[in-house]
Structure formats: structure tokens, C-alpha cells
Amino acid sequence: MEVQIREVRDSDLELFFEHQRDPDATAMAAFPARERDAFMAHWASGSGAPGVIRRAVVVDAELAGNVVSWEDDVRLVGYWIGRDFWGRGVATEALTQFLRQVTGRPIYAHVAVHNTGSIRVLEKCGFQRTDPPFEDEEEIVLVLHNN
Numbered sequence: 001m002e003v004q005i006r007e008v009r010d011s012d013l014e015l016f017f018e019h020q021r022d023p024d025a026t027a028m029a030a031f032p033a034r035e036r037d038a039f040m041a042h043w044a045s046g047s048g049a050p051g052v053i054r055r056a057v058v059v060d061a062e063l064a065g066n067v068v069s070w071e072d073d074v075r076l077v078g079y080w081i082g083r084d085f086w087g088r089g090v091a092t093e094a095l096t097q098f099l100r101q102v103t104g105r106p107i108y109a110h111v112a113v114h115n116t117g118s119i120r121v122l123e124k125c126g127f128q129r130t131d132p133p134f135e136d137e138e139e140i141v142l143v144l145h146n147n
């Protein structure tokens, strides 16, 4: 299996839209799905915006998901992998490659407390739970200070 990241193309958005409305994925991420217009508007508004860095994740030449980073006082990272690609190390490899390209630190991630897979992905990439660990009861914040 070969995992690569590349610039996002407009033609990727249809599949990203489908990924973010998968009920199992939204439950995992505790992040509500956007309707089509809201989703497309969200991606259009971020396109080329200062501080926004987006990559498509490609597995054996097939579009598999995305990794994104943005600024909201601090630099943040998030990712979404389509369910067909879960459980094969794709998120870990994609985030590893992304963190080689996006070198600003610290970089933070907010994760639902029950999203064990995502927490594991982040910890495998060197992120640590912040102290105090709980920002609230539903979300934890992890941070990567150095590469």
C-alpha cells in the first residue's frame, strides 16, 4: 500500500462530502455532517485563506481522505479518512507526511474523548495530551511541540 498526500483539487470535494456525512464517522468524530451547500461553502471559503493548509490523502492512486490545518489563535490539525480505508495505517502515514510539510509548532488537535482511533493516530505521531487533559468532558486536546 502506498500513501501519498497532494494538493486538494475541486474534483476531490464530492468524495470528501460523502466521507463527512458517513454516520459512523460523524459519531466517531462527534462532528455533525454539513449539508452539501454548507460543505461546499466551507471548503470554498477556506480555499487560499491565510493559514489554511489542506492536503488530499491518496492510497494506491485512490482518493482516501484529507488532512487539514488552520489557525484559530493556535495552529490546529484535523483529518478525515473514508471508511473503506480505515484500519490500515492510512491516517498515521498521512499525518506523518503532513507534519513534514507543515512544520509550524506547536500544533494542536481537538478530539472527542471516545475517538480512540484518532487519539492513537495523534500519539503515534508524537502528540501528547495537554495538561490539564480535559478542556471539557467531551473533548481532549493534544499537542505536538517538536518534530
Ligand SMILES: CC(C)(COP(=O)(O)OP(=O)(O)OC[C@H]1O[C@@H](n2cnc3c(N)ncnc32)[C@H](O)[C@@H]1OP(=O)(O)O)[C@@H](O)C(=O)NCCC(=O)NCCS
Pocket: 025, 026, 028, 029, 078, 079, 080, 081, 082, 085, 086, 087, 088, 089, 090, 091, 092, 093, 110, 111, 112, 115, 116, 117, 118, 120, 121, 124
Ligand atoms: C480516526 C481515523 C482518522 C483513523 O484512521 P485510520 O486510517 O483507520 O487509522 P490508522 O489505521 O492509522 O490507525 C492508527 C492506530 O489507531 C488504531 N485505531 C484506528 N481506528 C480505531 C478505532 N476505531 N478504535 C480503536 N483503535 C483504532 C489502530 O489500531 C492503530 O493503532 P495501532 O497501530 O496501535 O494498532 C478514521 O477512522 C477517521 O477518519 N474517522 C472519521 C473522522 C475522524 O474521526 N477524524 C478525526 C477527528 S479528530
